[in-house]
Amino acid sequence: MSVEVPFRTIIEPFRIKAVEPIPLTTRAERESLLDRAGYNLFKLHAEHVTIDLLTDSGTGAMSDRQWAALLAGDESYAGSRSYDHFETTVKRLTGFEHVFPTHQGRAAERILFEAVVKPGDVVPNNTHFDTTRANLEHVGGVALDLPRSGHPHFGGNMDLERLGQVLAGDRPVPLVMMTLTNNAVGGQPVSLENLRAVRALCDRHQVPLFVDAARFAENAWLIKRREPGYQDHTPEQIARELFGLADGCTVSAKKDGIVNIGGILATHRADWARKFEVLLILSEGFPTYGGLAGRDLEAMAVGLIEALDPDYLRYREATVAYLARGLEKAGLPIVTPPGGHAVFVDAARALPKMPKSQLPAQAIAIELYREGGVRTVEVGTLMFGAAAQHELVRIALPRRVYTASHVDWVIETAERVAARLGAIPGYRIVEEPPLLRHFTAKLQPL
Numbered sequence: 134m135s136v137e138v139p140f141r142t143i144i145e146p147f148r149i150k151a152v153e154p155i156p157l158t159t160r161a162e163r164e165s166l167l168d169r170a171g172y173n174l175f176k177l178h179a180e181h182v183t184i185d186l187l188t189d190s191g192t193g194a195m196s197d198r199q200w201a202a203l204l205a206g207d208e209s210y211a212g213s214r215s216y217d218h219f220e221t222t223v224k225r226l227t228g229f230e231h232v233f234p235t236h237q238g239r240a241a242e243r244i245l246f247e248a249v250v251k252p253g254d255v256v257p258n259n260t261h262f263d264t265t266r267a268n269l270e271h272v273g274g275v276a277l278d279l280p281r282s283g284h285p286h287f288g289g290n291m292d293l294e295r296l297g298q299v300l301a302g303d304r305p306v307p308l309v310m311m312t313l314t315n316n317a318v319g320g321q322p323v324s325l326e327n328l329r330a331v332r333a334l335c336d337r338h339q340v341p342l343f344v345d346a347a348r349f350a351e352n353a354w355l356i357k358r359r360e361p362g363y364q365d366h367t368p369e370q371i372a373r374e375l376f377g378l379a380d381g382c383t384v385s386a387k388k389d390g391i392v393n394i395g396g397i398l399a400t401h402r403a404d405w406a407r408k409f410e411v412l413l414i415l416s417e418g419f420p421t422y423g424g425l426a427g428r429d430l431e432a433m434a435v436g437l438i439e440a441l442d443p444d445y446l447r448y449r450e451a452t453v454a455y456l457a458r459g460l461e462k463a464g465l466p467i468v469t470p471p472g473g474h475a476v477f478v479d480a481a482r483a484l485p486k487m488p489k490s491q492l493p494a495q496a497i498a499i500e501l502y503r504e505g506g507v508r509t510v511e512v513g514t515l516m517f518g519a520a521a522q523h524e525l526v527r528i529a530l531p532r533r534v535y536t537a538s539h540v541d542w543v544i545e546t547a548e549r550v551a552a553r554l555g556a557i558p559g560y561r562i563v564e565e566p567p568l569l570r571h572f573t574a575k576l577q578p579l
Contacts, residue, residue, distance in 0.1 A: 206428025238385025289315030491559025505546030
């Protein structure tokens with residue numbers, strides 16, 4: 134039975150059964166490694182990273198129940214019982230009739246957009262994240278970001294007035310998307326009130342609504358904590374209400390599925406499901422395995438439910454809040470209030486004299502690695518180019534991986550970076566690919 138913790142400190146609601154050594158490097162070694170990586174943190178080898186907060190995607194620790202579920206995996210090519218377990222779980226949470234596994238979230242995005250988007254079509258979103266935008270633009274679609282700023286508790290909401298104007302306009306809109314939580318604006322949650330209003334606009338203009346629900350459990354928890362009228366609801370009840378307002382979803386289960394690989398594409402639209410199935414078979418595999426082993430489907434089915442556990446979500450929120458307080462005390466400005474999976478440093482405020490062209494968020498991310506071996510990720514001009522609305526450094530916490538002392542190390546590293554902000558150089562791009570340049574670009578300090 135879950136009970137309210139009567140102490141000031143929220144402890145990790147798990148014990149550790151296995152440990153993995155983490156590397157410790159010197160500052161001189163990290164200087165050399167940065168140079169060899171072209172100052173691109175994606176190009177660092179993991180064996181040279183002490184605390185890896187690059188992403189919370191696929192980096193979580195599975196539970197004993199998930200590891201046990203792996204052994205129950207049915208590796209039949211078609212119609213495996215592992216798919217049945219996975220499908221039953223997804224239908225329970227979402228209510229969607231047609232459920233397709235994919236190898237990860239970007240595969241679900243690619244299939245969705247290839248099936249329903251034509252060149253020139255506009256797809257509004259509260260904010261498209263990197264792979265969502267890239268997959269949409271790859272098929273000729275136009276990614277339109279409509280964030281609504283200024284809400285004290287739900288900074289991830291969509292601008293309803295601008296959405297109404299787009300839907301009433303002349304350009305074709307095959308679907309509207311909502312990203313839960315809104316990663317690109319600081320991991321901010323979306324309120325049910327805002328999602329219901331978006332649903333009403335979509336209904337008025339007969340446009341389907343899909344949710345990017347990679348962090349559905351964390352968004353549900355923050356609704357419980359922040360939105361009036363939902364304090365007595367369980368995270369699962371809120372999640373079902375979120376999904377119930379949509380026509381379908383894409384999910385990277387590497388986040389709130391707490392697995393190392395896996396994704397979901399689901400809908401109640403039979404006409405779109407037939408298109409999804411054809412494209413899935415073409416590139417991912419048979420519809421009942423979707424590019425995954427049966428054991429992966431079993432682990433996902435367990436993880437999707439574990440991610441909604443109130444004790445786990447309470448601990449996760451508390452850990453993010455603890456990191457946020459530490460970073461602010463260290464002297465780094467952050468996006469507030471913090472969301473459910475990461476703390477975002479506001480590099481534009483930390484380095485107000487550095488122009489966007491010199492990549493201020495990347496500059497701070499590099500310094501966090503240089504000072505303490507902490508790997509984070511830039512969410513700004515390097516990632517989004519001219520579409521960047523903010524200059525942020527995302528410090529993402531993998532699920533059930535790091536302890537409080539690891540978080541303290543990050544805070545101490547941030548203190549050293551904050552103490553020398555005036556000496557941090559900007560960077561320029563010397564080599565970049567045409568898409569998703571932040572993954573492979575090479576940089577040089579100015």
